[in-house]
Amino acid sequence: MNTIVINDTTIEILVNKIIESTSDAIVIPTNSRLLPSGVVRCEVLKSAGAQVQLECNRIINKIGVISTGSAVITSAGELKSKHIIHVLGPNMGQGKEGKKLMLATWNSLRLADKRNLESIAFSPISMDHVGFSPKISAEFMLPTIKKYITEKPRTSLKKVELYLPNLPEYKEFERVLDKMKEN
Template identity: 30%
Template structure:
């Protein structure tokens, strides 16, 4: 059974098996969560991205790299849809979480920290980003994932409060 929790803080400091990175298609670092993970993880993360994903990743997909200097063992990179650029297919957002859990299962990761994929600079409406995360994680739990802990990490208090409130609803 997966325990889904809300955490306020910095995803790069989470003591979990894997952290999920909201990456861009190129997989070469960027802003927001992606930039923070690359900075904290050090050059090993980028080197592994270049080696493992020479052509990047399509939207809705996931892949893993070393976590470099992060406390986690792996980084699971997902590419969310860019709502601000007109990518509004919600199934691609759901796929990010589903594929991340599948990759976690392949790696043997039992604890995973997630950001709210696409809810930053990509402009996905925060309430729906939270709903999509919970929908996909709960479906993965029902489907029998071996992940036992999923943390949704909110950087700011307002987002944390929204995630916590959504978790309290049935």
């Protein structure tokens, strides 16, 4: 576990499954139709129960598809968290992937802030099955989180966690977090 505090918000990285989070909201990657895909999303939806996918289906029926960088929120069903933020990160090869990953991260934080949530837990966006390395994911997500907190000193968010599935991925995020501590 490694942390940094910016203003009154703690950013923490840890090795664990996102379904174990007790944060107000967890952030998971999605596709444009909010359907099950990827290891993390499928595990979360299975653990949350059918209600969450029904909510996703209602959102899609109302708005159509979501675009890269967009985030929507549902209940968390049977999970320990209260909400799930479903975010569409970029695929490698789309062009401007870094900018799109930053947008996806920013929009997830903004959505949590709009709901006055105090804690949010991210699963790395775009790392599951779309080609982003842990290094690239860390180098875009963590600075975006720092920038959001710095530019929004009155944010409702008091804790931002990043759940990494294993130690090698954790080490990449830790390297970036340690650099942030120096600046």
